[in-house]
Amino acid sequence: MATIGTVSIFLALVVAVYTTLAAAIGARRRIPELISSARNGILAYAVLMTIAIGVIVFALYAHDFSIALVANSTSRELQTIYTITALWSNQAGSLLFWSWILSLYSAVIVLRKWERDRDLMPYVIATLMAIQTFFAFMLSFVSSPFAHWWVVKGQTVMSLFPPAGARLFVPSDGQGLNPLLQHPAMAMHPPMLYLGYVGFTIPFAFAMAALMTGRLDPAWLRTTRRWTIVPWMFLSIGLMLGGRWAYDVLGWGGYWGWDPVENAAFMPWLAGTAFLHSVMVQERKGMLKVWNMGLIIITFSLVLFGTFLTRSGVITSVHSFTESDIGIWFLTFIAGVTLAATMLLFTRIKELKSERDIDALLSREAFFLLNNLLFVGAAFAVLWGTIYPLFSELVLGNKLTVGPPYFNQVAAPIFGTILLVMAIIPLIGWGGATGAKLLRKLALPFAISVVLGAVVFTLGVRDLVPLTAYFLALFVIISTASELIQGTWARAKNTHESFPTAMRGLIERNRRRYGGYLIHIGVAMAAIGIVGSQVYATDTTRALKQGESMEIRGYTLTYESLSPDFPSGEGQITSAAVGVFQNGKRVATLSPSRGFYPNSGETATTPAIYSTAQQDLYVIIAGWEDNFATVTFRAYVNPLVFWLWFGGFFMVVSTLIAAWPDTREEARVRVEGLAKEAVRA
Amino acid sequence: MATVSVPQVQTDKGFLPRQTKLLLGAFVILGAIGFIVFNALAGNQQYFMTLSEMKAKGDLASRETVRVGGNLMANSTKIDTRNVTAQFTLIDDQNNVLPVYYKGVLPDTFEKSTQVIAEGRVDQGGTFQASLVLAKCPSKYDPSKIDWYPSNQPGDLNYQP
Numbered sequence: 001m002a003t004i005g006t007v008s009i010f011l012a013l014v015v016a017v018y019t020t021l022a023a024a025i026g027a028r029r030r031i032p033e034l035i036s037s038a039r040n041g042i043l044a045y046a047v048l049m050t051i052a053i054g055v056i057v058f059a060l061y062a063h064d065f066s067i068a069l070v071a072n073s074t075s076r077e078l079q080t081i082y083t084i085t086a087l088w089s090n091q092a093g094s095l096l097f098w099s100w101i102l103s104l105y106s107a108v109i110v111l112r113k114w115e116r117d118r119d120l121m122p123y124v125i126a127t128l129m130a131i132q133t134f135f136a137f138m139l140s141f142v143s144s145p146f147a148h149w150w151v152v153k154g155q156t157v158m159s160l161f162p163p164a165g166a167r168l169f170v171p172s173d174g175q176g177l178n179p180l181l182q183h184p185a186m187a188m189h190p191p192m193l194y195l196g197y198v199g200f201t202i203p204f205a206f207a208m209a210a211l212m213t214g215r216l217d218p219a220w221l222r223t224t225r226r227w228t229i230v231p232w233m234f235l236s237i238g239l240m241l242g243g244r245w246a247y248d249v250l251g252w253g254g255y256w257g258w259d260p261v262e263n264a265a266f267m268p269w270l271a272g273t274a275f276l277h278s279v280m281v282q283e284r285k286g287m288l289k290v291w292n293m294g295l296i297i298i299t300f301s302l303v304l305f306g307t308f309l310t311r312s313g314v315i316t317s318v319h320s321f322t323e324s325d326i327g328i329w330f331l332t333f334i335a336g337v338t339l340a341a342t343m344l345l346f347t348r349i350k351e352l353k354s355e356r357d358i359d360a361l362l363s364r365e366a367f368f369l370l371n372n373l374l375f376v377g378a379a380f381a382v383l384w385g386t387i388y389p390l391f392s393e394l395v396l397g398n399k400l401t402v403g404p405p406y407f408n409q410v411a412a413p414i415f416g417t418i419l420l421v422m423a424i425i426p427l428i429g430w431g432g433a434t435g436a437k438l439l440r441k442l443a444l445p446f447a448i449s450v451v452l453g454a455v456v457f458t459l460g461v462r463d464l465v466p467l468t469a470y471f472l473a474l475f476v477i478i479s480t481a482s483e484l485i486q487g488t489w490a491r492a493k494n495t496h497e498s499f500p501t502a503m504r505g506l507i508e509r510n511r512r513r514y515g516g517y518l519i520h521i522g523v524a525m526a527a528i529g530i531v532g533s534q535v536y537a538t539d540t541t542r543a544l545k546q547g548e549s550m551e552i553r554g555y556t557l558t559y560e561s562l563s564p565d566f567p568s569g570e571g572q573i574t575s576a577a578v579g580v581f582q583n584g585k586r587v588a589t590l591s592p593s594r595g596f597y598p599n600s601g602e603t604a605t606t607p608a609i610y611s612t613a614q615q616d617l618y619v620i621i622a623g624w625e626d627n628f629a630t631v632t633f634r635a636y637v638n639p640l641v642f643w644l645w646f647g648g649f650f651m652v653v654s655t656l657i658a659a660w661p662d663t664r665e666e667a668r669v670r671v672e673g674l675a676k677e678a679v680r681a
Numbered sequence: 682m683a684t685v686s687v688p689q690v691q692t693d694k695g696f697l698p699r700q701t702k703l704l705l706g707a708f709v710i711l712g713a714i715g716f717i718v719f720n721a722l723a724g725n726q727q728y729f730m731t732l733s734e735m736k737a738k739g740d741l742a743s744r745e746t747v748r749v750g751g752n753l754m755a756n757s758t759k760i761d762t763r764n765v766t767a768q769f770t771l772i773d774d775q776n777n778v779l780p781v782y783y784k785g786v787l788p789d790t791f792e793k794s795t796q797v798i799a800e801g802r803v804d805q806g807g808t809f810q811a812s813l814v815l816a817k818c819p820s821k822y823d824p825s826k827i828d829w830y831p832s833n834q835p836g837d838l839n840y841q842p
Contacts (some may be wrong), residue, residue: 410721622765623762625762630762
């Protein structure tokens with residue numbers, strides 16, 4: 001069965017090479033048969049990758065330990081759901097997953113957009129399949145999902161083909177999955193991230209096609225609009241899930257550690273956000289064209305870099321768990337892609353001149369430019385902090401580490417300024433506003449925010465930085481909400497609709513703008529959650545005998561009972577029952593636990609959380625002695641962290657609203673396409 | 682399609698032409714970000730060294746907070762769950778030893794870990810007072826380094842698919 005998978009991948013490599021060449025040559029020499037053939041090539045690649053992934057998923061489900069991937073990542077006791085999702089817990093499986101998702105996205109693109117963007121499509125295919133050639137090559141020769149374990153000279157070796165004199169080794173049971181990964185958020189986190197990462201390949205391919213054909217009009221932007229915001233949404237979901245997983249599983253009370261692997265996903269999100277915004281200026285005013293090309297190149301390079309960082313373990317990270325030779329291949333590939341794309345950009349740079357100049361500093365265009373600078377600056381700051389240890393070792397000869405203090409110190413001013421921009425932008429128009437007019441529009445939201453800020457001050461927030469951050473986040477919410485309300489009011493007056501209907505109508509008329517505003521509100525809520533939990537978290541650790549209590553911030557926690565060694569999946573879980581009391585009344589019973597996983601010999605601490613809108617009470621078992629007579633508990637109180645998760649959820653729902661297909665818009669686009677066909681014929 | 686382009690007369694208000702103002706603004710922003718980055722980096726780097734490097738650098742580790750990495754000496758870990766403190770010893774290939782004292786909860790993977798990173802300072806008594814302990818998971822996750830022990834149990838080495 002593994003043979004079917006291996007053959008599929010080899011065939012896929014051949015198809016990828018053929019399709020790249022057919023598309024490129026067919027486009028240059030105008031040979032429609034080659035282009036059609038290339039189009040079929042994309043579909044064939046998708047089929048082959050689907051077969052390969054089907055084989056490996058079946059192998060996982062059937063516990064086929066003759067395949068190393070299955071033996072390394074699963075075991076017989078592992079729950080079925082984690083057995084399947086173990087596919088992306090290892091390197092080869094992740095690469096296969098990446099390539100498979102890209103193949104599906106590519107297939108959808110050629111099936112849906114073929115008519116509309118005839119001129120660009122061959123080059124889009126060529127770009128996509130060139131990228132797929134790399135992945136297929138890696139999957140065939142460097143990191144194959146279908147490698148086996150062989151025994152040769154008393155040693156075990158993992159490879160696709162047997163070394164001389166080796167015998168196939170099939171363990172009777174697998175190594176099992178890292179217990180930290182046995183969590184629903186972690187099961188979904190890689191697919192969400194990859195749907196995001198891989199999604200950005202599509203606008204990149206269109207951008208390259210635009211550069212190669214010289215068709216630099218905004219058509220490629222309009223086509224890839226949804227192909228930008230949907231991946232952005234998945235990337236956001238992936239980041240949220242990663243944070244939630246860290247919070248639920250790692251047991252240190254936090255959700256983000258500025259770990260290289262976390263930064264690897266955050267950087268493309270930052271660049272992607274800049275791109276998402278900046279394209280609006282090009283569509284509307286024909287400006288920032290070079291910026292947009294630059295931004296999508298940066299975003300895609302960071303996507304590849306992120307995949308590389310996560311899978312090659314090149315920077316020492318507590319999360320890094322795979323180290324092998326894909327590193328050199330990846331680095332070369334990233335360098336090659338970035339260089340080629342940048343050179344292509346420079347050959348067309350004269351044709352990408354702005355159609356207009358920025359008329360006023362206090363205009364939407366200028367603020368979008370400022371936005372670009374801030375987001376790119378943020379991405380640079382995170383990148384520099386992430387690779388500095390490597391740079392310093394290679395160039396300066398020092399081994400250094402750069403930790404959260406650096407990242408928090410740079411993040412605060414940059415994101416604070418971004419919040420300020422977010423607050424002002426809904427009230428500033430294209431073409432500019434005078435200073436006086438803008439101040440008048442801002443006056444009421446500003447005043448309300450100041451009042452709310454004063455309330456926050458009286459509630460105990462006295463330090464300048466968090467107070468400013470709260471103020472800015474509130475300013476964003478009030479300012480954006482005021483735009484929504486004013487727009488709804490004006491519409492309701494005209495159409496005599498009820499307020500909710502008017503608001504719905506308003507949003508539907510311009511999903512991008514108003515959906516975007518809703519997303520901003522979600523971001524501001526998340527910011528409030530981040531500030532509260534980062535600045536004002538407290539914790540307490542106590543050793544308790546059964547029946548004893550500890551206090552933290554108005555909560556009384558009583559160690560009530562313990563149930564040891566309950567078997568669950570691969571592990572044996574010991575959990576304690578902790579009663580939570582506030583003002584003498586029981587508000588919750590929490591069950592923090594510790595699991596022991598014999599397969600890996602590891603212990604995993606699982607926190608129990610009592611969450612309210614105001615704060616989270618977060619309890620873990622830190623240890624025990626005397627056969628559980630005394631158990632040490634650590635309790636955290638994390639203020640406002642609920643708003644981080646709720647804000648994230650709000651962002652995602654708003655993104656769906658913003659990206660939802662608009663029947664009127666679709667009709668207009670269809671008419672446009674038909675008109676183009678008529679002109680051509 | 683004929684377009685009539687009307688030359689736009691922009692009245693530049695103020696001392697500088699608009700484009701220059703824009704460029705200046707961009708430079709200011711980028712400059713500010715650059716300043717923030719390099720300032721934060723300068724203030725937040727820490728030396729990361731092996732035990733022998735720490736020995737070679739004299740009393741650096743007692744003056745500054747550093748990160749030191751080494752192997753965990755077997756059976757050296759003592760955990761006090763009541764006071765939530767721990768002691769262990771780091772050792773390297775040249776038999777340099779460093780006793781470490783940590784006030785906190787050790788990571789779950791600690792006792793099985795081979796490599797440990799501790800952040801802190803050396804006190805006057807020569808003990809490393811750690812404020813942070815990271816345990817590097819053993820090569821468990823590097824599939825090429827998994828130690829399979831073909832045993833005599835049925836279904837292992839002699840298994841023929």
